[in-house]
Amino acid sequence: MERRTIGAAALAVGAVGLGCMPMSWAYSASRQRGTESLRAVHRALDLGSTLLDTADMYGPFTNELLLGRVLKERRSDAFVSTKVGLLVGEQHIVANGRPGYVRRACDASLRRLQMDVIDLYQLHRADPEVPVEETWGAMAELVRAGKVRALGLCAVGARGRRRSGARLHDGTIRQLERVQQVFPVSAVQAELSVWSPEALESLLPWCAERGVGFLAAMPLGNGFLTGTLTPGQGFEPEDVRARHPRFTAEMMAANQPIVAGLRRTAARHGENVTPAQVALAWVLAQGRHVIPVPGTKQEHWVTENADAAEVRLTADDLTELGRLPKAQGSWD
Numbered sequence: 001m002e003r004r005t006i007g008a009a010a011l012a013v014g015a016v017g018l019g020c021m022p023m024s025w026a027y028s029a030s031r032q033r034g035t036e037s038l039r040a041v042h043r044a045l046d047l048g049s050t051l052l053d054t055a056d057m058y059g060p061f062t063n064e065l066l067l068g069r070v071l072k073e074r075r076s077d078a079f080v081s082t083k084v085g086l087l088v089g090e091q092h093i094v095a096n097g098r099p100g101y102v103r104r105a106c107d108a109s110l111r112r113l114q115m116d117v118i119d120l121y122q123l124h125r126a127d128p129e130v131p132v133e134e135t136w137g138a139m140a141e142l143v144r145a146g147k148v149r150a151l152g153l154c155a156v157g158a159r160g161r162r163r164s165g166a167r168l169h170d171g172t173i174r175q176l177e178r179v180q181q182v183f184p185v186s187a188v189q190a191e192l193s194v195w196s197p198e199a200l201e202s203l204l205p206w207c208a209e210r211g212v213g214f215l216a217a218m219p220l221g222n223g224f225l226t227g228t229l230t231p232g233q234g235f236e237p238e239d240v241r242a243r244h245p246r247f248t249a250e251m252m253a254a255n256q257p258i259v260a261g262l263r264r265t266a267a268r269h270g271e272n273v274t275p276a277q278v279a280l281a282w283v284l285a286q287g288r289h290v291i292p293v294p295g296t297k298q299e300h301w302v303t304e305n306a307d308a309a310e311v312r313l314t315a316d317d318l319t320e321l322g323r324l325p326k327a328q329g330s331w332d
Contacts, residue, residue: 001048006213007186015309017051018044019295047306055083064112072114081120097127099138122152140183155190169203192216195327219292226276251329261324280308
């Protein structure tokens with residue numbers, strides 16, 4: 001499998017990563033089975049999808065514990081990314097960027113993951129009560145202490161907070177410019193997919209110009225771009241898609257032309273190529289510093305996603321995919 005690098009740290013990873021969140025957080029709780037998830041992680045590593053992306057808040061904590069069971073045996077096969085900065089309460093999530101908390105959280109993540117050093121430690125969200133430079137400085141101390149190899153930043157969240165006339169990722173770029181003055185950013189994680197291409201406007205070029213890796217979150221559009229979801233099928237109450245405006249029956253039906261376009265491209269590349277693989281190949285085509293991180297908890301989807309690295313889209317394919325209709329429905 002093609003190797004790509006995470007920013008200035010020059011840490012090589014496989015072309016397609018594995019987002020581990022669905023194994024214990026945000027999606028279909030009835031289908032979260034530890035044994036099946038463990039098989040999925042092992043399969044990813046077997047196929048060279050070495051980037052495992054998790055966070056202490058997933059579960060909370062149970063996602064890191066699950067990965068720790070694999071990493072205890074296969075640490076040398078994996079590139080491990082986890083995140084800090086969010087605390088999960090009963091009915092809410094709050095940011096915590098206090099330096100003392102960051103140091104304690106890192107030690108706790110290392111224990112759960114059963115390893116001595118985190119390859120990429122990402123700030124999940126900046127704490128509005130703490131200057132981001134202070135949080136980042138504490139994370140930089142962890143690098144100097146040998147507990148972390150490189151630092152990353154997750155994009156600022158809600159689109160609904162966008163100021164009139166501002167680009168979606170202006171807030172993230174402002175944060176990046178600030179923390180770069182403290183310690184180098186090796187990677188940025190933000191959503192990027194055929195139906196959410198906004199990062200192409202400014203954030204992806206910012207990363208490319210500075211040799212910063214880009215982890216493409218939700219490259220399969222929370223499963224929509226796989227073509228396996230049916231409009232009106234419904235989701236379990238705790239599934240994030242149950243409350244998502246793009247996953248109402250009306251909007252899922254309205255956005256079917258996007259899936260149809262992926263299917264057309266897939267058909268030109270062979271009967272075994274899927275819409276999901278085309279969607280991931282599109283992300284990979286956006287630059288050698290771009291690594292899609294599709295989330296899954298099942299072994300057969302891991303295999304399909306990893307094989308997307310072998311799909312080579314032509315210039316005509318990319319032009320056609322670029323002309324697909326914009327996704328309908330709010331993403332706030």
